[in-house]
Amino acid sequence: MTDIPHKRFTFDTVFDGRGGMTEPPPRPKRSFTPEEVEAAKTEAYALGERSALARAEQHAANALGGIAGAVREAFTTLAAVAHEHRSGSALLALAAARKIADAALERFPEAPANAALVALAREVEAQPRVTVRVSADLVERTQQTLDETAQAIGFPGQIVARADGDMPPAAFTFDWGDGRAAFDPDEATRRVAEALEAAIAAEGLHAEPLLPASES
Template identity: 60%
Template sequence: MTGHRPFTFDTEFDDAGAVAYQPPRQKRSFTPEEVETIRAAAYAEGEGSAMAAAEMDLARAMDRIADAARQGLGALAQVAHAHRSDAAHLSMAAARKIADSALARFPEAPVTAALEALAREVEASPRLLVKVAPEAQVRVQAALDGMASSLGHSGRIEARAEPGMTPAAFILDWGDGRASFDPVDAASRIQTALDEALAAEGLHAEPLIALEPTHG
């Protein structure tokens, strides 16, 4: 048994017998101009679809490039920060070596520099007491004796050995005041300040290499 297919009328008539609806006839032949027009429209539609797909691919590629650039810049900032930290710590280590060598050679230098800076404070004091490391006492005393006249200090200046003190460290006491210096403690404070500055700087410092302006 075959299935039934509904019958459709090509033309419909009204009650008076006039044509109420007539479907448009399909065109079966075309002129060369019409064929060219249809071909051009189809080509333009296909080209538009291809351009849209290409633009979408380009947009996705640009997004991937931007993500890669962001990741690369983040990694570069980390490398730059590590470089700054390493360079700063290397400079600090070199400075400490130089300072230690200079202080070992001239242990009297810190206390004489302090006395020159405090000349007005100590000039009226009848007695100055400077505590220093035992191995630096002789050199410090000789330096203090040589400075007394240039400082205008008429009182006594005594360098006293203090066991346990770091070479080049001193404690200066003039009765009305006191000053001290410890190279180990000073280096530790400088190191702490350097570490805090690097930590605060983080990854937001200026670039290591200044970019040249581009000229269009």
């Protein structure tokens, strides 16, 4: 009896649920032509380039986001510094103005009362008498200056300067019966300082832009 070799069953035939045969799955290819190898290499390189480009673009986007955040933070800090600088400059200007005003009032202490008489000329022109109270050491000087000013502005009434021991230098009060006016350099300085501080606080960090808008 001749032995017939048996062919090993490879399980290539697959049956479906109704007993019919289905197509066998494709076998993986084990050999490639040089053209196929080159095509696969080209595709792999392209995939690698796209992947590297995507990573580079992501890194660039992350870097730009970091730069934008740093710029925003820098401008916030710069705005705070600029606001502090503006505040310091304003307060320095106020202090300088106070020094100049103090020097002027020390040299011409009668000047505020004289300026007030000119400003109040319309108010007092019909009054027969205006009483001016100043510090004791300024009575004579103030009287002489106001008499000259009254003559120059055509005030027909009488101006009487009187001493007030509680009145600081350059301060005064005007009293003409129907009205009253007063000036205290210290109080005026305090009000100016309060107004300036309120303006600085209201401005906050919302002043003019640090950099001008670029022209299109």
